[in-house]
Amino acid sequence: MPQSDRSGRPRRSAPTVRDVAARAGVSPMTVSRVLRGEPRVSPSTRTRVLAAVDELGYRLDEVARSLRLGRASGLLGLVVTNLANPFYSRLALGAEEVARHHGLRLVLGSTGGEVRREAELTDDLVSRRVDGMIVVPAASEQTHLDAETLRGTPLVLASRPPSGIEADTVLVDDFGGARAGAAQLVRDGHTSVGFLGNPPGLFTGAERFRGWRAALEEAGVPVRDAWVRRDARDIGTAQAAALDLLERSDAPTALFCATNRLTLGAYRAVRQIGTGTALAGFDAVELADVLEGPLLIVSYDADEIGRRAARLLIDRVLAEPGTPVRPARRSVVPTTLVRYGVTR
Structure with missing residues (x-):
């Protein structure tokens, strides 16, 4: 006997895979392949099936279905270090775009830069049978990310490379971007250029410091340790470090900042003491176009990092069982220089 809703009217049964198949004029197996994101479906067929899904309002309880079959969940995990940083929200949007195209969903977690928390999150994702995961490592300690610990999860x-493990990686051209940014400061006439960076144990910070140093050495500009601060972690500590540099009697006329948070801290310091210090920074800065004074940004497409990472991951996820395992791959996202305000 058909079920009724609270008004007493017969309740419509939920559409099934067979309903979708009939509407699209394909077999139920083809519908399943489209919903799993398998590549062996023609674009026209995929379009018809997805249109039928929308028209019928079909919803697949993928988790329940997968667990019944002993398979994964239809989910991809994304683990980042700091959700307060816009960089990671852009990365997540890029990854989600690709995941959604393949009928998958993204589960997001943040570690706060703590390795222990990262290990807990990745273990939880494995227990939930995610199809695979993208991780921005908190540190070079990555034994909890090896294939055995992750139980074969792709x-x-x-943003940071593997250390002691094998894994596909998507990086930014940290060294090249920093070298280009520092070199532009020199071409703008600065012969005293300081560096404001995060702790040297972080790969990105180390590579950007190396790029800054290389640019100055190539131009014959002095590299002075007194003009280097490498212990800033956020806007507040960056502001304090920049003030310490800029209040010196021999303060540099320009600062290169290793991240967008550090650039904002340095900007506050420059505004606070009213110097004409030129600033260059790595990573996009929100509202950079309305900030007063010259600002040079080493920019790149953070969404593209997420897109490339998701493509590499889904390529692993959809690999046919028994096919040879590909060697680990590395993709590098390029950078460009963007000027804001009046340059010196």
Whole structure:
């Protein structure tokens, strides 16, 4: 006997895979392949099936279905270090765009830069049978991300390279971007250029410091340790470090900042003491176009990091069982220089 809703009217039964198949004029197996994101479906067929899904309002309880079959969940995990940083929200949007195209969903977690928390999150994702995961490593300690610990769950690293493990990786051209930014400061006439960076144990910070140093050495500009601060972690500590540099009697006329948070801290310091210090920074800065004074940004497409990482991951996820395992791959996102305000 058909069920009724609270008004007493017969309740419509939920559409099934067979209903979708009939509407699209394909077999139920083809519908399943489209919903799993398998590549062996023609674009026209995929379009018809997805249109039928929308028209019928079909919803697949993928988790329940997968657990019944002993398969994964239809989910991809994304583990980042700091959700307060816009960089990671852009990375997540890029990854979600690709995941959604393949009928998958993204589960997001943040570690706060703590390795212990990262290990807990990745273990939880494995227990939930995610199809694979993208991780921005908190540190070079990555034994909890090896294939045995993850029980074979496909892994892609973003922003920072693998250390002691094998994994596909998507990086930014940290060294090249920093070298280009520092070199532009020199071409703008600065012969005293300081560096404001995060702790040297972080890969990005180390590579950007190396790029800054290389640019100055190539131009014959002095590299002075007194003009280097490498212990800033956020806007507040960056502001304090920049003030310490700029209040010196021999303060540099320009600062290169290793991240967008550090650039904002340095900007506050420059505004606070009213110097004409030129600023260059790595990573996009929100509202950079309305900030007063010259600002040079080493920019790149953070969404593209997420897109590339998701593509590499899904390529692993959809690999046919028994096919040879590909060697770990590395993709590098390029950078460009963007000027804001009046340059010196």
